[in-house]
Every structure is written in structure tokens, then in C-alpha cells.
Amino acid sequence: MSPPREAHPWEASYPPGARWDAPIATGTLPALLDAAAAEWDGKVALHYRGRDIGFAGLRATADRVAAGLMAEGLRPGDAVAFYLPNTPWHPACFFGVLRAGGRVVHLSPLDAPRELLHKIADSGARWLITTDFPTLLPNALRLLREGAVERAFLAPDAAWGGTSAPAQPDFEPLPLRDAPPAPWPALDETDVVLLQYTGGTTGRPKGAMLTHRNLTAAVSIYQAWRDEDTLPRGEQRVLGVLPLFHIYALTAVLLRHLADGNTIHLHPRFDLEAAVEAIERHRINVFPGVPTMWIGLLNMPGIERRDLSSLRICSSGGAPMPFEVQERLEALIGTRIGGGWGMTETSPAGSRLPFRGPKRPGLIGLPLPGIEMRVVDLEDAGRALPPGEHGEIATRGPNVFAGYWKQPTATEASFRDGWFLTGDIGWMDEKGYFTLVDRRKNMIISSGFNVYPAAVEQAIYEHPDVEECIVIGVPDTYRGQAAKAFVKLRDGAAVLTLDALKAFLADRIGRHEMPAALELRAALPRSAAGKLLAARLREEEELARGATTKETPA
Structure with missing residues (x-):
């Protein structure tokens, strides 16, 4: 049964066409890709280095990865570590591992060696998938030679227009197999499919356990939000410069836009000149970024003479956008920069700023459809606070993670009465808008x-x-x-x-x-x-x- 309406003051502040009680669909991620390939057959899913990868082609490659890994011995529940930049190999391997019933462990190319070792050891990943970027190979080779992983598979960058790298005898070629098994492993939406490490600022990073249900719910939640800046499905050209190994890009960019039939213009990394050139050449109309990207754009010499007129949906996440910077940016690009709030543990759906909503420093907007948020007392998390009072933000919904991998004590401490305690300090006003003050630990x-x-x-x-x-x-x-x-x-x-x-x-x-x-x-x-x-x-x-x-x- 839904909570009484008075418990949700934000509903009255929703933009026209959006409903907090919109149905939130859940399922498995391979089924999400299957549905996208069927609905958007013939359309381009990814544009990378001048090459187009269609929805059907992406699904076929993912299936070949799944079949190949299963032939090599991958079994349901096995963890596979990804040490990948933004490349079509990421979504192909991501859906491939999940199709085979495995789970993904994301490693960051910026992780220090000891962080890589911790994540692999903690997750139990025995296999590693990487690509032949010169910046990745030394650390990948070290992980293999030190026995952190048993096998390391190399996905060739040349497959997507990169240069052919010298032979790497220590690595095995990524196995691709055309003949699928009969049948594929049975999947359940409650299966843990991703260990996304977070919280490294207070000791070693913890693996947030995210399920098929969490991630597909987050996609459905994003789709349920309707506002003035919403563009039709299948007509969005998205700048994909955020790293796919981060939850923000994985869900809000890759999964959400694949489900909607949009084309993602994927870049191996964020390069300011390349990003602006892509906006001009491909008439990019969706730019999800983080504050440092937007600050770089604002301070780019000659930016006022570049053509940014195609941009329609601009957003900033990952960290609060400085209010003064946002004001100057919006004057430059001629449209509002949206934003909101979310965490790895929320997949990362949370709140959203309406296009015509109020503006003030720290404002993170209204809870998205299907998500509840409240502010609780810092000393007694079971006591909800009235509007205007500062406390810890708590949330619940189908997008909230299943807990921390192998850390039952940390998991128990993070929940109270079914609400996830975010560690963020903030307050809610009478109209249901939430404002973030800071992280509790900061x-x-x-x-x-x-x-x-x-x-x-x-x-x-x-x-x-x-x-x-x-x-x-x-x-x-x-x-x-x-x-x-x-x-x-x-x-x-x-x-x-x-x-x-x-x-x-x-x-x-x-x-x-x-x-x-x-x-x-x-x-x-x-x-x-x-x-x-x-x-x-x-x-x-x-x-x-x-x-x-x-x-x-x-």
C-alpha cells in the first residue's frame, strides 16, 4: 500500500506530465538489451571513433562474449573484473557477462595498484577483462603476474578503429563464440550483477551489491520523469564522456539511453576540444557531465564563439555544482543545467531539479518517481524531522542496493526501519524540495x-x-x-x-x-x-x- 499523500509534499511540486506514483518496471538487464534491440532495430546505439554500432550489432557482440566466456568456464555467480575505459567493449562485455549469469566488478583506470588488488581480492574475481590501451597494460600485467587474477582477457581496441597494439603474450584474446548455449542460464532480477566499490574515503572501499532489479528500476525511474526539457525517445544524441565504470554513466547514460533508443557518442575519455567539436559536428543535444567538465568548458579560450546551440538537456552530477559557476554557464549555453542527487547505493537515482523549479545553492530537487526521501535526526535515525530542520537524508525505493559485499555490520548500520541512511546532511522545505548541506563525514x-x-x-x-x-x-x-x-x-x-x-x-x-x-x-x-x-x-x-x-x- 502506498504511503498517505501528505507524506509526499513533493508530489504537488512535480512538473506537468510527471507523476510520483508512475509504475516502475523491473526485470533483468539482458532483457533490457533484448527489448532495445527489437524496438530500435536499424538505429545506431553507439558512435565511436567515426564508427556506428547498431542496437542489433551490440546485442550480437554481447551474446558472442557471453557464449565465449561460458565456453571458457564462466558459471553463474562468478565475478569478472573490468579494467576498461570508454570503449564499445565495455557494454558488450557488461551485457555478455550478465547474460552468462556472472557479475561485474568495476575497476578504475585511476585506481592505485593497492586499490586494484583490494577490489579483486575482496570481490573474488578470478578473471580480468581489459583492452590494449598503453595506460592500462602495465597494471593489468602486474595483476596477472602477481596472481591477483587467474586469467586476463584482452579485447582489441583495433576492433573499433584503434591502432593495433604489439602482441601481448601474457594475455588471452577475449573469447568470442557464435554458437550460443541452449538455453542461456536462468536469471532472476534479484541476482547481484554488479559490485560497485564506493566509500574509500573512510577506510577501504566497500562493494555495493546492485541487482538486476536495482538497475532496471533506476532506468524506469529516469524514464518516468517528464519535464519541459524532455526530448522524444530515439531522438537524443548523447555526449558519452563520463566514465562507464562509474555508476552515474553506467545507469544514467548507457543503460537509460540504450533503453530509450538514443545514440551515445562515446569518447574514450573527456577531452574538452574533442567534446566541443562533437557537439558542433553531430549536433549533440544531451550533455551529462560533472562540475569539472562544465568548469573546463566555461574557461575554454574562445568558447563564446563556438556553436553550442544544439544543446537541450544539460545536467551535472557527481558533486554539487558551484552556484556562481552554474549561473555563468547557463548564460553561456542559453539553457538551464539540470542536476539532482544520487549515490552508488541508489543506482544512482535519487532526486531531480525541475526545469522551472527554484534555484539556490545546494538545492538537489524533488525525489524522482517511486523514490521516497526524508530527513532524520542525526542522533536518532528513527525520528523523521519536519520541513526546515537539518539532519541526515534517508531514502528508500526499488533502486536502493542490496547491501555491502561481505560486510553485514556496515550494511546493518546503513539502514534503519527499511530506510537507507545516506550520510548526507540536508533539509526539506514545505514544498518537498531537498537541499544538500554536506556529507556527514565532511x-x-x-x-x-x-x-x-x-x-x-x-x-x-x-x-x-x-x-x-x-x-x-x-x-x-x-x-x-x-x-x-x-x-x-x-x-x-x-x-x-x-x-x-x-x-x-x-x-x-x-x-x-x-x-x-x-x-x-x-x-x-x-x-x-x-x-x-x-x-x-x-x-x-x-x-x-x-x-x-x-x-x-x-
């Missing part, structure tokens, strides 16, 4: 006051010379903790001092929020998905303090 306690780095960052971004910034908490002998700002300045900007920054922020943030330290950097650390990494800076600060402590005489 919160700084300064002189007994709560300081949210995201709020300080928003204020710093208003400075005309600031291109990017990260704020973290550092020990302070007087306050206990204080904010420290790491800033990347725009090219040609004058040196910014701490005193000058404090003067600029004086009427923008409170005294307890004022940074006690400033460090200028030529670049700030970011993840493979383009997200700025505060955790990396916290680690650096801890190491530096540890070194200082060791050097201090007893």
Missing part, C-alpha cells in the same frame, strides 16, 4: 559549531579569480578544528592571500566558518569521474602532520 566541528565545507566552498567560488576549490577540516589548537581552503586560481589571476580571501568572505559566511588556512595549487585532485577529491587532501594533511610529529623531539 562536517567540521569548530569551537562547538557545525561547519559545512560545501557552504564555504560555495562562497569561495563567488570570488572572480577562483576556478576550483576544496575545503577540509584540519586540527586547530584553539577551535579544535578549523577550515582550510585549497584553491586553484584562474589563469592570469593575481596571487590570493589568506587575508584577502577572509576580507572577501567577511559578509558571505560566519566567523566560525572562516578558513584559518589557504593553500594555492596548480591543480586539485579529482577522481576518474572528474569529482574533486577532498579525501585525498585530508590524507595528505594527515601524512604531513604525522611526519611533523615524528621530527619533533620528545
Whole structure:
């Protein structure tokens, strides 16, 4: 039975044509690809390096991968690690492994060797699939030679227009087989199909267990959202520059747009000039990005003379978009940049900003169809808070993950009464709009006051010379903790001092929020998905303090 309507104030704020109680379809991912290949037969699914891959062709390649892996001994429930960039081999192998009843473990090309080793050992993956990109081969070879994986299969980049790489005798060719088994393994939508590692900022990454049902529900949830910027199915030309090994691109870009019959213009990585050229040449009308991509576009020399007029659906995810930056970007491209909120654990569907909705820093919008959200007390997660009060955001829905792989204690701690506790601090207004304040683990306690780095960052971004910034908490002998700002300045900007920054922020943030330290950097650390990494800076600060402590005489 659905909760009473008064429990969902966001329903009254939905755009015309959208319904929170729209039916959410679930199933298996191979069935999703089968349906897309049948409905969109003859259309282009992927455009890559000047080549078109049709829906039927993608499905046929995935089936050949599945049959080949099964012939080599892959069995239902086996884990296969992917060490792949954006290439058509990713979706072909993804659907292939799932068709064979296996599960995928995503590795990031930016993972350090010890992170790769941890994910493989923790997941139990015995096989690895990679491609012959020079940046990937050394680490893949190390994993094989050190015995982290038993077998490593090489998918040739030359199959999709890349250059032929020298022979790699340590690797086996990716097995492709034309004759499918009779029948394919039986699949259930509750099967875990993806171990997506997350949460590495607090110890070792945990494997979020995502099922067929979670991921297909997320696709259906995205499809159920209707707004003024919605374009017809089959008519969207999507810029695919987000990494497919990240949950945002996997679900919101690859799976969702395949299901809708749209063409994804896939790029091996994000290159600003190549992205702008693709927008102009192919009349791209959908650009899902992350803040660092949009900031790069905004600061690109001569961008005001480039033709971005085809863009219709622009969105930013992965991290909050600085409000000042968003205002300037929307003036540049002539349309609103949408956004929302989601997590690996929510597949990552969560909330969405309506096209005509309000605008304010930190706003993440309304819960998407079929998803419930509420704000709970930080000390008692069972107590829901009324509108306007700050607390932890909790959510539930068919998209929410099955738990953390081999970590029952962490799984139990992440749920309360069926609600997933996200670790994000925020609040809901009377109309059902949610605003994100910061991650709970990022919160700084300064002189007994709560300081949210995201709020300080928003204020710093208003400075005309600031291109990017990260704020973290550092020990302070007087306050206990204080904010420290790491800033990347725009090219040609004058040196910014701490005193000058404090003067600029004086009427923008409170005294307890004022940074006690400033460090200028030529670049700030970011993840493979383009997200700025505060955790990396916290680690650096801890190491530096540890070194200082060791050097201090007893």
C-alpha cells in the first residue's frame, strides 16, 4: 500500500506530465538489451571513433562474449573484473557477462595498484577483462603476474578503429563464440550483477551489491520523469564522456539511453576540444557531465564563439555544482543545467531539479518517481524531522542496493526501519524540495559549531579569480578544528592571500566558518569521474602532520 499523500509534499511540486506514483518496471538487464534491440532495430546505439554500432550489432557482440566466456568456464555467480575505459567493449562485455549469469566488478583506470588488488581480492574475481590501451597494460600485467587474477582477457581496441597494439603474450584474446548455449542460464532480477566499490574515503572501499532489479528500476525511474526539457525517445544524441565504470554513466547514460533508443557518442575519455567539436559536428543535444567538465568548458579560450546551440538537456552530477559557476554557464549555453542527487547505493537515482523549479545553492530537487526521501535526526535515525530542520537524508525505493559485499555490520548500520541512511546532511522545505548541506563525514566541528565545507566552498567560488576549490577540516589548537581552503586560481589571476580571501568572505559566511588556512595549487585532485577529491587532501594533511610529529623531539 502506498504511503498517505501528505507524506509526499513533493508530489504537488512535480512538473506537468510527471507523476510520483508512475509504475516502475523491473526485470533483468539482458532483457533490457533484448527489448532495445527489437524496438530500435536499424538505429545506431553507439558512435565511436567515426564508427556506428547498431542496437542489433551490440546485442550480437554481447551474446558472442557471453557464449565465449561460458565456453571458457564462466558459471553463474562468478565475478569478472573490468579494467576498461570508454570503449564499445565495455557494454558488450557488461551485457555478455550478465547474460552468462556472472557479475561485474568495476575497476578504475585511476585506481592505485593497492586499490586494484583490494577490489579483486575482496570481490573474488578470478578473471580480468581489459583492452590494449598503453595506460592500462602495465597494471593489468602486474595483476596477472602477481596472481591477483587467474586469467586476463584482452579485447582489441583495433576492433573499433584503434591502432593495433604489439602482441601481448601474457594475455588471452577475449573469447568470442557464435554458437550460443541452449538455453542461456536462468536469471532472476534479484541476482547481484554488479559490485560497485564506493566509500574509500573512510577506510577501504566497500562493494555495493546492485541487482538486476536495482538497475532496471533506476532506468524506469529516469524514464518516468517528464519535464519541459524532455526530448522524444530515439531522438537524443548523447555526449558519452563520463566514465562507464562509474555508476552515474553506467545507469544514467548507457543503460537509460540504450533503453530509450538514443545514440551515445562515446569518447574514450573527456577531452574538452574533442567534446566541443562533437557537439558542433553531430549536433549533440544531451550533455551529462560533472562540475569539472562544465568548469573546463566555461574557461575554454574562445568558447563564446563556438556553436553550442544544439544543446537541450544539460545536467551535472557527481558533486554539487558551484552556484556562481552554474549561473555563468547557463548564460553561456542559453539553457538551464539540470542536476539532482544520487549515490552508488541508489543506482544512482535519487532526486531531480525541475526545469522551472527554484534555484539556490545546494538545492538537489524533488525525489524522482517511486523514490521516497526524508530527513532524520542525526542522533536518532528513527525520528523523521519536519520541513526546515537539518539532519541526515534517508531514502528508500526499488533502486536502493542490496547491501555491502561481505560486510553485514556496515550494511546493518546503513539502514534503519527499511530506510537507507545516506550520510548526507540536508533539509526539506514545505514544498518537498531537498537541499544538500554536506556529507556527514565532511562536517567540521569548530569551537562547538557545525561547519559545512560545501557552504564555504560555495562562497569561495563567488570570488572572480577562483576556478576550483576544496575545503577540509584540519586540527586547530584553539577551535579544535578549523577550515582550510585549497584553491586553484584562474589563469592570469593575481596571487590570493589568506587575508584577502577572509576580507572577501567577511559578509558571505560566519566567523566560525572562516578558513584559518589557504593553500594555492596548480591543480586539485579529482577522481576518474572528474569529482574533486577532498579525501585525498585530508590524507595528505594527515601524512604531513604525522611526519611533523615524528621530527619533533620528545
